[in-house]
Amino acid sequence: MRFSLVGLPYTLAMIVSFINCCMAVAQPAAAKKSEFGLEKRVPWTTSRLTGAPQPPSPYLVERVFPSLSFNEPCEMVAIPGTNRLALIEVKGKIFTFENKPTDEKLTPDLFADVTQFDKNFFRVYGIAFHPQFTKNRYCYISYVLNGRTPEGSRVSRFKVTDTDPPKLDPKSEQTVITWLGGGHNGAHMHFGPDGMLYISTGDGGDSFPPDGHNTGQDVSDLLASILRIDVDQADEGKAYRIPADNPLVNTPNARGEIWAYGVRNPWKMCFDPADGSLWVGDVGWELWEMIYRIERGGNYGWSLMEGRQPVHRERQRGPSPILPPTVEHDHTEARSITGGYFSQTDRLPELRGAYVYGDYVTGKMWGVRHQNGKVTWKQELVDTPVQIVSFGLDHAGEVYIIDYAGTLLRLKENPRRGVNSDFPKTLSATGLFVDVAKHQPAAGVIPYSINSEPWADGTTAERFVALKDQTQLSTYKKTDVQMGWIKGEFEFPSDGVLVKTVSLEMEAGNPKSHRRLETQVLHYDVDTWKAYNYIWNDEQTDAILAPDESRDRTLSIRDKSSPNGQSQQTWHHASRTECILCHTTRAASIHGFRLPQLNREQDYASVRAPQLATLNHIGLFAEPLPANVDAWPNIHDAQADLDARARAYLHVNCAHCHRRGGGGSASFDVQFDIPFDTTRLNTRPTQGTFGIHGAQVVAPGDPYRSVLYYRLAKLGHGRMPQFGSNVVDAEGVKLIHDWIASLPPANDDPVHKTAERARNERAGLLKKALGSQDAAAAGKSLQSLLSSSGSALQLIAALDREPIARKIKDQAVELGNKVDDPLVRDLFERYLPEEQRVKRLGTVIRPDDILALPGNAARGKYLFLEAASVQCRNCHRVGIQGKEVGPDLTAIGKKLDRAKLLENILEPSKTIDPKYVTSLVETVDGRVLAGVLISRSDKGVLLRGADGKDTTIAAADVEQFATQQKSIMPELLLKEMTAAQVADLLEYLSSLK
Helix, strand or coil, rough: CCEEEECCCHHHCCCCEHHHHHHCECCCCCEEEEECCCCCCCCCCCCCCCCCCCCCCCEEEEECCCCCCCCCCCEEEEECCCEEEEEECCCCCEEEECCCCCCCCCCCEEEHHHCCCCCCEEEEEEECCCCCCHHHHHEEEEEEEECCCCCEEEEEEECCCCCCCCCEEEEEEEEEECCCCCCCCCCCEEEECCCCCCEEECCCCCCCCCCCCCCCCCCCCCCCCEEEEEECCCCCCCCCCCCCCCCCCCCCCCCCCEEEECCCCEEEEEECCCCCCCCEEECCCCCCCEEECCCCCEEEECCCCCEEEEECCCCCCCCCCEEECEEEEEEECCCCEEEEECCCCCCCHHHCCEEEEEEEECEEEEEEEECCCCCEEEEEECCCCCCEEEEEEEECCCEEEEECCCEEEEEEEEECCCCCCCCCHHHHHHHEEECCCCCCCCCCCCECCCCCCCCCCCCCEEEEECCEEEEEEECCCCCCCCEEECCCECCCCCCEEEEEEEEEEEEECCCEEEEEEEEEEEEEEEEEEEEEEEEEEECCCCCEEEECEEEEEEEECCCCCCCHHHHHEEEEEECCHHHHCCCCCCHCCCCCCCCCHHHCCEEECCCEHHHHHHHHHHCCCCCCCCCCCCCCCCCCCCCCCHHHHHHHHHHHHHHCCCCCCCCCCCCCCCCCCCCHHHHCCCCCCCCCCCCCCCCCCCCCCCCHHHHHHHHHHCCCCCCCCCCCCCCCCHHHHHHHHHHHHHHCCCCCCCHHCCCCHHHHHHHHHHHHCCCCHHHHHHHHHHHHCCCCCCHHHHHHHHHHHCCHHHHHHHHHHHHHHHHHHHHHHHHCCCHHHHHHHCCCCCCCCHHHHCCCCCCHHHHHHHHHHCCCCCCCCHHCCCCCCCCCCCCCCCHHHCCCCCCHHHHHCCCCCCCHHHHHHHEEEEEECCEEEEEEEEEEEEEEEEEEEECCCCEEEEEHHEEEEEEEEEECCCCCCCCCCHHHHHHHHHHHHCCCC
């Protein structure tokens, strides 16, 4: 006799063992409904999940100046000619104190109260002493006024008394320079080795929407820049002089003060004493935190780019190419970068000459060395609980850490460095299961299930929650998304664990054939969720802890619908970093274990009972549950409300990124509880229209104009979800289609009526094609439907749900997969068995692996000039062969080596000549044309397409014209090629000298 526990078959002996070992179950007889599924909670005492698998940090932090404590400090500098340090409190007071780090009786002296300078004072951010301070006593302070006033951010010069302790003379203030006040002020200052004053400015906006003033690439104002001015001389009408060698002095409509631009919120900068280079930490937006080694005239991309992530590609680039970050961190390890200093102290000899910096949110610190234009060493130094708001540097080159909580610290060597913790390397060693092979949980490890399951390529999941001993769950009382606190969500105790075992049927349609692929573990380590993956062995007896790297596994599945009775599916085992990309702090890191997901019935061996009531009954919660708890729907329940099902689907599959601050570069929010009108779904897409006329993220009433629907329905570049899925969810795609179709069209949508007519015309073609028994007759209609991505969307919607003759459906799939345009072709690839698809590089391309392969220039020449599968010659010339759409490559090997060639192919929009940006024209009759702009006048627009053909559009036919900061050369151009082919192509191109 067999029973079901969490959807899997268990023998009676296993259930009895579960009851005896795990917890007492109410009425262990035939399965029936009960008030509670568990009578009492059994402590989890077998846990071995503590610490982390990686070695301890090489350094620790120790408190210095133990008698000093400040109120929200934000900056500390050494005062020239003294043994004193000056420290700023962001709310207005500046103190000085003697540089005696171990003195337990040290007291600070008030240097200035900036709140008295202006009645509208808001914050003070920076202080710098003139290089000739001992002679002229000049001190410069940057502070900000309330509100978004044009001169709300400012730098002023003051005189300092020649006393001990020194004092600032507030009556001596002389305003030097001002810029727009508001958010992202920058306002850090340093005198450079050249005697010039360098000042950072931010984009002047809030975090959302990104770069709301559209100033990142605009050099006509002082925002989003590093400024360089001469404070010892003055131009007419100014309190400073613009140096004649500043890079934009002779650029029309540009502010000459700008030394570099394209930064978002530069937070702290310094000069390298070894070579005089300027280093800046730039706080990122959604995904990346950046460190820049600033170059004269450098453009650092904001808001076209955030590090490597595109943001506003449609905006105009500034006057110089975009430069990459020197170092960048994704939001799994940094969320608000703080620029640092170069360590010069002999106390830590291994760090001497290294750039030391950190992160305000995660508390991590790193060291970096740079030589000959590249980073030669980078290491995480320590992971601290400190809110690293700034660093300080004394005259001896000692780097101090400023904790926003009020204390000062420094690094010290960790005596345990190199010693690894005893972290479980196998699932059987974790203490989560009493019998791993039978997947039988240990005592105190509690099964749970959720209402709305995310799509995971057809796999199923078993879930467990485990808290050490009798610890309980409380809830957050306030929201701090940087720390991962969301008011009302569960707060786990340290070493709390959430577990999910993922299984896949090895025989399609047979649940008994399931095979466990991996067990995912989320472990709450003190104050941070960390993700681990245990990969099951072929014998299904245990699972091994995966290293912090991803890998793919190809599975063979018995499938009667496949020609040979077998099909293939590739499962992606995510790295720890990939896991945390979804489990972001913006969502409290937890997606499934939430009240609306848990509010359902759960199978507890022989009884079925309300899950929340059961967990509450056994004392898992430290606080009473809310009186009313919503329940999200089962996405697959056709009887449930369509809108609720679709919104739940979007939440569980998309909202971890697509929420404010979640990391999605498209600025909309699909959380379940957000009203549709505030989701920003009904907007034009910022990441490309994919050739869809009148495209919106969601066009109410029209799935075929909805980029959201398109990206869910396709494979290849641009597919969503971006992480965690390689298989299109056919049922989920149908759900989103029906939901969009059910939404009432906006009254002010100018494209709706035109699109409706086109949709009806295509419906007629569909009826002809799909209702025909004649392949030749159907082919003509199908070819017409395959002419654009919008009409192809309408075709696949019919293929997924209409009764169609098998041969006509096969014909549509065959024709769709032969279309040259990948925007169309990618929609049909999912209908092919995986084993019939080209074994190409795909979307995960590892440059180092390609560069390690030997190439053959002769084969590469054939690929470039003759092979039908490679399109390089359609846009580039070599000698007299090829077309002139993009740059001429005749001598490209003189300029770029194999590595740079590959980088330019993989990221064509990273460094792009302005004359090759993509221009888009939408015509009044619904066409979308893209290409390089050859000319534009009051008569019309001339575009040269990627096929090398010129198209003239009369001015009267142009409905909308826009440029995208995007190369006409497609991204992931190599995904259709093999690694060996790419190596050959690179060998040929690098030989062109």
